[in-house]
């Protein structure tokens with residue numbers, strides 16, 4: 001370790017001589033990935049040595065790893081040397097100067113989603129004064145959180161202000177070399193969110209509802225850490241229903257959740273990144289590692305996700321049910337249209353006694369979309385009385401799309417009960433006709449049927465998010481039928 | 483109201499309706515009977531505009547318009563209602579929500595203001611009382627997990643709320659217990675009015691004990707093989723369809739109810 005460090009230091013020094021200092025103060029690093037780049041990121045963020053070491057350790061392991069190919073996805077090879085691993089948000093002069101310069105189609109979508117006017121400009125990347133209503137609102141809420149003792153800040157801030165907490169929990173759920181993309185993220189993560197809820201505190205609001213706009217530009221290697229101390233509760237909302245302008249093609253995020261004794265974390269995601277055009281050109285590659293650890297007894301973690309964006313989604317929010325009686329839940333809607341591909345699902349790892357898990361997955365494929373559910377339910381030897389219920393439904397719209405289900409079940413304890421139900425239905429031509437025959441238009445009928453199909457998942461979303469998610473599905477499906 | 487002339491239709495390239503003629507006047511109730519697979523449901527589907535049912539000849543005029551030119555949802559909005567032989571389940575879609583969406587779509591089409599949920603609920607409660615349908619069905623998803631009889635009642639309930647001009651009931655009486663049968667009959671009888679027409683597809687006389695039809699037709703071989711008054715249904719109940727195929731044309735209970743077989 002120490003030799004490695006000094007090597008980096010040496011290299012850094014060497015670079016300094018050649019004017020690297022000015023480089024790292026520039027807006028972005030040139031494309032390419034090596035230890036210098038990682039060190040530069042770390043220096044740029046003023047990180048402590050241990051974190052740089054941690055990044056480098058991940059990087060070295062990553063070099064030896066291979067991209068996973070087991071998912072049901074067709075992916076062009078990614079050139080990791082062609083990516084720039086550190087870039088500042090665009091400067092104002094490079095942005096559209098007003099909404100008039102923004103793609104009208106994008107604005108139309110915002111309109112349909114009911115995105116407030118002041119948020120539209122920000123989402124569309126328009127250069128506007130940094131003062132938004134949401135910011136002042138944000139400050140009020142920050143005060144309230146502070147009173148409750150809840151820490152909610154960017155990951156970078158947390159590294160500066162709460163290094164002991166970050167150090168204690170970072171990588172404790174998703175080891176830095178857990179998988180190819182997690183290792184890459186650990187090496188180069190840009191920023192993300194940090195949440196800490198102290199013992200016995202019920203977080204007084206849904207986190208990020210009022211902050212989502214500001215979190216829009218956290219970059220392509222996002223890192224999130226949520227820690228809920230004993231007896232605490234927090235609900236965290238990630239993402240935004242409005243399509244976000246983003247020039248990065250590769251996204252590899254890591255989210256870690258830690259729930260201690262009697263604590264509960266609800267984590268909701270709406271993901272609507274650019275899916276590529278109707279011919280399948282462009283679009284975001286989204287490789288996410290999300291895992292929650294019910295580390296102590298009676299802990300509870302629930303993931304709810306609505307995934308409609310990205311060209312490729314590779315994502316398996318998981319729960320490690322370590323504590324006795326702990327509960328893991330996964331509610332998912334994944335929609336693929338045109339040439340989108342999604343391979344998503346969950347892992348429920350039962351280790352404690354009487355642990356329970358529930359999986360509700362709804363996959364919708366339209367156009368030439370390909371949608372795979374991949375789920376693992378694992379019951380360890382010690383998981384006396386563990387229970388799992390999995391329901392996995394697929395809906396096909398049109399004839400050129402596909403749905404695939406890959407359930408893996410490993411049970412090492414004979415007292416466990418694991419139930420799996422799966423259905424696949426083509427959006428009923430008969431359901432559609434039934435609606436039409438009652439006078440309902442085809443477009444309304446499709447969104448009604450799809451919405452009904454997703455009801456079990458939408459129910460889990462916070463109210464306002466659920467309304468947005470519904471609108472989002474409608475928009476994503478426009479033109480899918482007929 | 484409805485005038486069908488020499489209608490020919492096929493499904494999957496298979497010819498099913500082969501020159502069907504039928505005139506239904508305003509205010510009339512017609513019963514259509516006929517052997518299994520003779521094309522009764524096909525007729526309903528063709529009239530409602532279902533995809534895959536290809537009209538290969540003939541014409542259908544509905545309230546003076548060329549029905550076959552209209553999209554299925556336009557036909558519905560113009561007051562054509564089909565009670566399905568096998569009502570479809572739509573999981574997760576609330577029954578009341580669905581019906582309100584349907585009613586409002588139709589009201590919008592007619593240039594009437596949409597009903598808000600309070601006004602709608604009031605309307606719904608009135609209809610429920612009349613039809614003796616349990617409140618519980620309102621809160622569930624459309625037909626999901628409904629018993630066979632409940633599904634049929636739900637069709638009638640929808641019909642009562644939507645108040646169509648022309649209602650085609652495809653075996654709505656099949657599989658009903660006696661109370662449900664009475665509820666269905668009540669729903670139909672309440673809808674009866676001089677400006678509305680009803681077509682009942684049925685296999686059984688017992689429905690016609692509660693709803694007296696003006697005319698009874700037998701659909702066989704893709705055509706109306708015989709037409710007559712209420713007595714025709716009684717004869718079919720007793721004798722089946724064999725006598726028709728044997729070419730037995732006869733008068734059924736007297737001059738007033740002359741059955742004419744054209745097969």
Ligand SMILES: Nc1ncnc2c1ncn2[C@@H]1O[C@H](COP(=O)(O)OP(=O)(O)OP(=O)(O)O)[C@@H](O)[C@H]1O
Pocket residue numbers: 493494496498516517518519520521522523524525567
């Ligand atoms: N989608 C389809 N594909 C192929 N054949 C069909 C289809 N729909 C109907 N048919 C055929 O058309 C014929 C008429 O069917 P239809 O359902 O109209 O009969 P029906 O008179 O309503 O019978 P029942 O009294 O049993 O309800 C049958 O032979 C049926 O098999």
Ligand SMILES: [Mg+2]
Pocket residue numbers: 522523524567652653
């Ligand atoms: Mg039939």
